[in-house]
Amino acid sequence: MTQSQEKGDQAAIISAQLRELDRDAYLASLVLPQQARMSVQTLFAFAAELAAVRHRISEPMPGEIRLQFWHDALDGETHGDVESNPLAKALFETIETRQLSKVPLLRMVAARRFDLYQDPMPNQNQFEGYAGEVSSIVFQYAAQICATESEEPEQFNDASGHLGVAQTYTRALYSFEHDRRRAQVFLPLNVFEAFGLKDTDIFAGTEKDKIVQALNSCAEDARAHLDKARKAMGTCPGAAKSAFALWPFVESDLTNMQKALEKGDWHAAKMSDWRKILKLIGWGLRK
Template sequence: MPNNTMPEVKNQTHVADELNKLSRNDYLVTLFIPEAVRADAQALLAFAAELRIVQHRVSEPTPGEIRLQWWHDALDGQGHGAVRSNPIASCLLDAIEKHQFPIIPLKRMIAAHRFDLYSDPMSDVNQFEGYSGETRACLYQFIAMALGSKDADPALYADAAGHLGVASTYVNAILAFGRDSSNGKIFLPYSVFQSFGVDDKVILAGQNSEAMRQAMAAHLQAAEEHLAQAQAAIKLLPKNVRPAFVDSAIVRAQLRFLNKRTDNPFLIGAGRSDLRKLIAMFVYSVKN
């Protein structure tokens, strides 16, 4: 057994369980990450999942802002005892120390999730890609840093992480489009809808149309393009860091699913089954 104290093992088990509850996909992804850094990857992904779920745990922005500020203060080392009593925070801080992860990208992730608390639409593609980079791409980059050589330049992983982050965020936003719109949120780039003559009232009312389907097809195409660029970048990376990008297999499987569900963007479904995702990641691991 690794040289962990009992409290550390207990915390890691709790983090894995919470990740499984909060973000099943991310939990499945970590099963294909080498055991030496799996707990650290789970801590990062559980932290990100906690930030994403804040919007669903509050009825108005202020309590959400307070919760996000708690995480910001935790990264600054404030409230040390209370922070360490939170297993996810404790394991995250251990991972940061172990791998010398920079704090600023994690603070930017927290700041980006403040957008979730309000009803403003995602204005355009630039805002969407920036949000994706700060909330998703940095996770892939950090896991690659943990897997890679300590003297490797983190910029080596930037293309793969950046494009996969955008592709993954597109897929998740498309899958959640019906739920989000019914809750008054537009997470996909609103300017794209506008370019097809679809306005926010139509989206929030859940009104399907040919123009709506064309707009969603454009979002799907953007996701496909980013995934293709991510896959090309992954092939250029050292073999030992490629497990950090195993989520690309899930993104590919989900895109195949979505391309067969184009009749009504508001009624897409949950996506591929866990079994199909596991098979896709197994194939990726064998090939990479």
């Protein structure tokens, strides 16, 4: 097998893994420049793999073991199955060729340990910090990879930060019912407390009106961050803007969620793939 064929096979594996774990990120990655696509898909697939850990376990220890694998791999400790793991291999190659710091990726792994336990998210500041470590950094690195050498990474800080928080809020809103049934609160607990709710009230689901009000408050925070992301994206260099192609998906999902909340419910449908593609095309023509 030639080196070119091996690279092509590796790219196909990563693309398929991303498509399975995070279909929105996969669709958004299709508008990336060809030279950046493999690296960015690898980063999104890594983030999605960490996010999926909590859905694959019924108790914390197996999740801790999986996260420790990634921590040790990034920290330089050798494991026999690291080289045989296609995502790990692609991630290390991306880090090397794109000259990325491992520190934010280690922080991402550490942040995902929160997912494994029942401790509630205390407040908005903690939530935004968590979102920055599990989501915003991927947009930051994606923009750096798409950008030209003359552009400074700091130019993408605001767009990456706000879009990461908006995305994390929106995904937490969509997973609220699932998380509630598992006695987990990923959205800021102090928002619920402002409406007279305790975590036990959330798990019981009996104070529906108050829960809807709290969720609507979280959705408004998400909208504020999404609007700030859009404004910040407008000042980013053209070459880097495709790194934020998830924006129209987050915006549409958040709009659907807010419409559901207006009707007193927190169950909202997501768009079909063909509608997402149309949204992506429209966003691409406007950006």
